[in-house]
Amino acid sequence: MDDDLIDGDGLSLSRKSRLPGEGFFYPDSLDEEYADRRAREAIEGAEVVVVADGDADGLACVALLRERYDAALDVAPFEASLAARTDPSLGADEADDDDADREDSPVGLVTAGPHSLPDALDRVAAYADPGVDVYVCDLCPDDESVTEVVDAVVERADRVRWFDHHQWDDEVAAAVHDAGVDLVVGESDEECTADVALRSLEYEFPDHLADLAAVTRDHDLWIKADPRSDDLADYAHWASAEEYVTVVGQYGAALPDPVVEYLDERRVEKERLIEAAVDRAELRSVGPWTIGVTYGRCSQNEVAEALRERGADASVIVKPAGSASIRGSEGFERCHEVAGQVNGGGHPRAAGCKPDIYEDMLDYAHHWTTEGYATRQVILAAFERVAATDPVDE
Template identity: 65%
Template sequence: MDDSLIDSSELSLDRRSVLPGTGFFYPNSLDEDRSEKRAKDAIDGAEAVVVTDSDADGLGCVALIRERYDAALDVEPFLDAIESRLDDGDDTDEIAVEMDDTGDSAVGLIAAGPHSLAESLEYVATYAEPGTDVYVCDIAPDSYDAVADPLETIRDRDDRVSWYDHHQWPKNVADAVRDIGVDLVVGDSDAECSTDVTLRSLAYDFEAQFAELAAVTRDHDLWIKDDPRSMDLADYAFWTDAEEYAAVVGAYGASLPQPVEAYISHRRVEKEQLIEKAVDRAAYKSVGPWTVGVTYGRCSQNEVADELQDVGADAAVIVKPSGSASIRGGEAFESAHLVARQVNGGGHPKAAGCKPEIYDDMMDYAYHWTTKGETAKRVILQAFEHVAEDLNTADAADEGEENDTDTAVDE
């Protein structure tokens, strides 16, 4: 295939907003080989390994753990690379600095997500030396069975296996993880981010900049939005390589250096344009007691959700060209995780993600792109309907119990 056909950086903004980035078209078989090699390189000779989500919260945990082990990477090669990108006007979605240029950390980093968690744990089970400290941060498994085999292998071999998170955990999953001896600490998702949990869980006297990093990360991750720096952290983590982000915030905390601020400003020009495209596409649907704003596009879902809610949506659904979707709520809708669980996902009451199992071949993806996510929108709205019905049934049952109690008292 001609590389130019999948190089979205050369497309017009209209087309770029409805198609996935170049990485989407990289075959899983080749991507798995590349991911395994990167994981093996990160694990090789490491004193500790962190398997984490690659957003600002997960990578904030990495910065703390590397500080605890005195294993931070030298930040200067990364800053030089940022300045080179600015000079080149680079807007690509996949940016990385070769580890040969930055050195190796004694704390290996394996960026993962809910759908790749078991695979990432398999890498640790396969390649980590006995006695390696293992941390899992900012990810909750869908079920214990999904991670049982590699997690039990790791726990049988290593004395220290810690899991720091703040997502919604089913009790049976949390109990099963703890029962095999994992130090699982799950923070209150309404009050803490995973960086907070890591900060208070590690036996180490951190400098003030790391407490500040946790606070600013929390400001974005919990949608508090009182500190403008929190959006900088979120955008930077999204736009850059995991190793670069961990190195920069490990060195500077939440107050990012000038080259990073300049890079963020450069990337935000297109970001705002893509947000506008997604907001303009939005439709508003009444589902049960809620108004749901639904849109499609390659965009920053948080800002799009904010704009949809500003015009009256109780919940927002942003379907992405890759096939996944973000579900956002607020004071009037706190069941995003319940909706997501019905369509192959999960998350928090006010913020969740999913990828409906509706893509059997490339024709399905072609339909997805040309219809701007029509099928995904439909099945997610159906999930909203099911949640509304379940909540109505639960409310009716509660009301019935109250009436029975009142009758018993009257008698």
């Protein structure tokens, strides 16, 4: 395949909005090989291993843990890379080399999502030195099947602690706890996982990291009272995990000028992609609710906010890669129930899923050319089933 066909920088915004990113077109086998190599590099020789979600909440936990173990990386190389990215006089090699002149932290980081969590824990069991401390942050297992690999990690480690705030099944939580894990799950509508880590770790954290947890909560629980929370969310999405952890570990939520300049530059296109998704949205009535439905590569929170202003109780943002984000409001706090019916999960007001309806590339081609029609219908049907379970509750 010609590289230019999947190079997003060469596409018009309209086409870029409708197609997945470059990484989608790489085979899973290559992704697995890359993930295994990176995980092994982070795990082998580490005194502490953290398996965390790669969003702002999960990575804030890593920043707290590196502070706790006095294992933060030097921020200077990352700041130099950031400055280079906004300076047109520097070449791409200088601007994009996030790992240049950077040492490894004794607190190793492995990022994972709910579906890749078993693989990440498998790698910890395989590569970690005996007697390490292991932390799992901001991740909730799909079912009890994860306990087999949890047993292997517990056998390898000196201590395993798990911090989260998602909606856990009671039997899954009991199984993880019985395996020997110190599991702490906060209230999903009151705390983010960084809050849970902050209060659970035996350490007097500096004020800037306590503030980081508070601002992360503002974003993760969709409170939207602190404008800095959008900065954290965007930065976590666009930066490498190591860069984000190192910079917020140093500065907290008061991001330095090079980060602010970088975010301002990236947001020009971000806003255009948001506008494209909002423009193609439609409102549908399902049971007692008004559901906003749209399609596109975009920032789902801002799109959902725009659809709420149009009267949506909940929003569904279908992505070109086949997944979807579901966002709620005060009038709809059952996103996790809807996602749970479509191969996903999450929180009452924020969840994600990927319907199991893609058998080959023709299905994806249909997905792109119809702007996610089949996925929309599957998720709307899930809303209908949730409405049928308690039609007068909302």
